[in-house]
Amino acid sequence: MSTGSAVVVEAPGEHRLTAHEPRRPDAGEALVRVHAVGICGSDREVYQGNRPEGYVRYPLTPGHEWSGTVAEVGAGVPAALVGRKVVGEGFRNCQVCDRCHAGETTLCTAGYEETGFTRPGAMATTLTLPARLLHVLPDGADLTAAALLEPAACVAAAAIKANARPGERVAVVGTGTLGMFATQFLRANSPAELLVVGTRPDRAELSRSFGATDFRTRDQELPDDFDVVVETAGSASAATTAAALLRRGGRLVLTGIPAPGADGLDPTDLVVRQLKVHTVFGAAPDAWAHTVRVFGAGLLDPLPLVSHELPLDEFARAIELVGSGDPKVGKVLLRP
Numbered sequence: 001m002s003t004g005s006a007v008v009v010e011a012p013g014e015h016r017l018t019a020h021e022p023r024r025p026d027a028g029e030a031l032v033r034v035h036a037v038g039i040c041g042s043d044r045e046v047y048q049g050n051r052p053e054g055y056v057r058y059p060l061t062p063g064h065e066w067s068g069t070v071a072e073v074g075a076g077v078p079a080a081l082v083g084r085k086v087v088g089e090g091f092r093n094c095q096v097c098d099r100c101h102a103g104e105t106t107l108c109t110a111g112y113e114e115t116g117f118t119r120p121g122a123m124a125t126t127l128t129l130p131a132r133l134l135h136v137l138p139d140g141a142d143l144t145a146a147a148l149l150e151p152a153a154c155v156a157a158a159a160i161k162a163n164a165r166p167g168e169r170v171a172v173v174g175t176g177t178l179g180m181f182a183t184q185f186l187r188a189n190s191p192a193e194l195l196v197v198g199t200r201p202d203r204a205e206l207s208r209s210f211g212a213t214d215f216r217t218r219d220q221e222l223p224d225d226f227d228v229v230v231e232t233a234g235s236a237s238a239a240t241t242a243a244a245l246l247r248r249g250g251r252l253v254l255t256g257i258p259a260p261g262a263d264g265l266d267p268t269d270l271v272v273r274q275l276k277v278h279t280v281f282g283a284a285p286d287a288w289a290h291t292v293r294v295f296g297a298g299l300l301d302p303l304p305l306v307s308h309e310l311p312l313d314e315f316a317r318a319i320e321l322v323g324s325g326d327p328k329v330g331k332v333l334l335r336p
Contacts (some may be wrong), residue, residue, distance in 0.1 A: 002316065003022075011048025015315060020125050023128040031073070037066040038331055039322050044323050063122030063124070089105075090150065097110055105284050106282035142303065146302075147333055157283045159290075163251070171195040173242040178232035183211055219238065222245060224244060231252070243277075308329065310333070
């Protein structure tokens with residue numbers, strides 16, 4: 001396979017485009033030709049240098065949200081994978097600890113390792129990784145849309161924990177990429193009502209197109225009798241806003257990671273109202289499998305969330321766009 005290009009972040013604020021030599025897959029590995037790679041806030045943290053200690057290793061090729069096609073496999077990997085469209089899990093779990101055996105791979109006790117943060121990521125022409133992390137897509141899948149399945153899988157983990165049943169009243173707090181995916185996953189469970197709460201009135205139309213039956217901003221009057229709420233905003237007040245939407249005995253799933261000093265949930269309120277609180281960080285294999293299934297069934301439409309597709313050499317501009325706060329900027333993809 002010919003040499004290509006890769007983005008390398010040498011240190012915070014320092015990056016270059018370099019020649020990329022594909023790494024032949026060892027036993028148990030697959031080499032993927034990258035189609036598209038998404039940029040999220042954590043990639044911006046990598047570039048700016050404010051990712052928590054132990055959660056990044058420089059120099060680094062970023063990129064943990066990606067899609068591609070298997071070009072080559074190592075020993076012990078089914079040859080039938082070659083030519084298949086795939087996405088892949090980022091967490092490099094050990095597979096032998098107690099948590100891994102329970103299927104909770106994001107809680108692996110061997111320590112944190114993740115594609116695009118501590119291991120080479122997908123902002124390159126190819127990516128070589130353990131084949132066990134791959135999830136195969138239908139042959140007709142749109143690989144540009146599929147590049148967004150990593151954030152979707154994190155939301156799928158929340159949807160699984162929320163366990164919304166048909167006819168329940170459900171709500172989503174947050175209108176970013178994760179909030180729009182949460183809306184689609186919850187819509188697939190046939191809720192009686194699906195409320196989206198956010199700070200941006202311009203997201204009302206998109207929310208409704210994804211299945212919301214109501215949209216409100218946080219300064220409007222909000223109900224307090226919903227069965228299930230999924231929080232995706234990660235703002236200082238998002239968790240308290242989400243908890244206040246619930247009926248007694250309701251179920252709350254928190255996915256956002258706010259900055260220090262955020263409003264905490266009142267333990268007395270949690271106990272007296274008997275709220276069930278779940279949290280999500282990353283996506284285990286079952287959430288990935290659920291995402292690929294829902295995507296393959298046509299119930300998940302990531303494409304409307306993509307606003308920019310740029311070549312690798314525009315990495316700096318892509319990072320700038322992601323942090324711009326411009327409401328016209330949605331999901332930014334790089335195309336190796």
